[in-house]
Amino acid sequence: MLSTRVLSRSLLRSARPNSTAFFTPRRMITTESISASSANSILAAQRLARPVSPHLSIYQPQLTWYLSMTTRITGVALSGIFYLYTIGYVLVSPFGVDMSVANASKKWGELNGAVKAAVKVPLAACFSFHFWNGIRHLVWDTGRELTVRGVYRTGYGVLGLTALSTLGLVVV
Amino acid sequence: MASTLRSSAARRILATKPTSAIRLLPQTRVAAFHASQRHQILPPGPQVVHGTVNDPVPIPTPNATHGSYHWAFERIIALGMLPLTVAPFAAGTANPALDAALGTALILHSHIGFDACVTDYFPKRQYPKTRTFMVWLLRASTITAAVGLFSIQTNDVGLTEGIKRFWRA
Numbered sequence: 001m002l003s004t005r006v007l008s009r010s011l012l013r014s015a016r017p018n019s020t021a022f023f024t025p026r027r028m029i030t031t032e033s034i035s036a037s038s039a040n041s042i043l044a045a046q047r048l049a050r051p052v053s054p055h056l057s058i059y060q061p062q063l064t065w066y067l068s069m070t071t072r073i074t075g076v077a078l079s080g081i082f083y084l085y086t087i088g089y090v091l092v093s094p095f096g097v098d099m100s101v102a103n104a105s106k107k108w109g110e111l112n113g114a115v116k117a118a119v120k121v122p123l124a125a126c127f128s129f130h131f132w133n134g135i136r137h138l139v140w141d142t143g144r145e146l147t148v149r150g151v152y153r154t155g156y157g158v159l160g161l162t163a164l165s166t167l168g169l170v171v172v
Numbered sequence: 173m174a175s176t177l178r179s180s181a182a183r184r185i186l187a188t189k190p191t192s193a194i195r196l197l198p199q200t201r202v203a204a205f206h207a208s209q210r211h212q213i214l215p216p217g218p219q220v221v222h223g224t225v226n227d228p229v230p231i232p233t234p235n236a237t238h239g240s241y242h243w244a245f246e247r248i249i250a251l252g253m254l255p256l257t258v259a260p261f262a263a264g265t266a267n268p269a270l271d272a273a274l275g276t277a278l279i280l281h282s283h284i285g286f287d288a289c290v291t292d293y294f295p296k297r298q299y300p301k302t303r304t305f306m307v308w309l310l311r312a313s314t315i316t317a318a319v320g321l322f323s324i325q326t327n328d329v330g331l332t333e334g335i336k337r338f339w340r341a
Contacts, residue, residue, distance in 0.1 A: 044219040052216050076289065079282035083313055086320030101324065101334040109341030120339070131257065134250055141247055172339070 063155045071133045074126040081123075117170075124169035128162040217298040246284055253277045260332040271330045275321050278331075283314045 034042075059065070089099045098104075108116070136154045139145055145154050232238075256274040260266060290310055294303040324334060 040221040043221050047219040047221075048216055050216070052214075072285075072289070075285050079278075079285060082278065082282060083317045086317040086324065087313060089320035089324060090316050101329045101337055105334075105337040105341045108338060116341075131254075135254065138247065138251060 064151055067133060067155050067158065070129060071137070074130040077126050078123075078130060121166070121170055125162065125166045128165040128169065129158070132158045132161045132165070217295075220297060222297075249277050249281050249284070253281060261336070266330050266332040268325075268330070271325060271332050275325060275331050279314060279318050279321060282317075283310070286310050286314075 085099075085104075093099045136145075136158050139154065145151065253274075256270065256277055260270050260274065287307075287310060290303070290306045294306050296303045321331065325331060328334065329337065
């Protein structure tokens, strides 16, 4: 008799809404549902706090990647000068500045010899290196010299040729 | 109502000073993964999260011009520049046709090189606005440079002769 009463009571309680709330231990944390976009912004903020993996500075300086890097730097330097002069030719000339080759080269020629040398030697080196290493890249593009030995052999060859042709261009 | 009460109660408890039991727990510390000194070259760029981890990798729309044609095109220009940069200066004469060919190749080669730099250093994923700006800045610069070169070729002494004059000045 008693067992039937207990069973019916428990059944009744379980049928009630919030019936389990009484037995559930209260947790001292709260959760809140957030939108996908704000979840992403939290994730993005967390990623910003991650350590940045070091690059360049942790690698041993080697001929391979130093020459590769130098190719781009020399190319940007040469093309940068070319662009600066030609863009200046268009944009500055209307304001009464004489950008013609005759005038600009005359002004350039009047500069101190040391200043001219300080510009010409690096410029000659930039052109020489970009020229010879460009040939090296074109050789690689045909599938040749694509071994560690080949990369170093051609690399030192490029450096030697660069030194020679820089000297030649400066003397000219 | 019940949930707000509970959360406010929880907040009150969390705001109070930690009990001795909590204080025993180790504090969260951020430690570097490596013991060596950190050499941070650049701060991390803006982090953008697109979609979820379950999204498939998007398949780029096929385009007939996206094959290896640009690669061959770049090589043809670079290969053509080898004789073009040497011949006019070695021959000592400024042939207008040769000069025009060298100028065109120089503009194209420069544009391709700068474009590769923009692609590498302004990734679209992290800097979409800067990338678009740099791409258009480069296009405007290339067109202006080409206009300038054209007037040097037509109204001035020309490219080869110009370089020669600067070098020997």
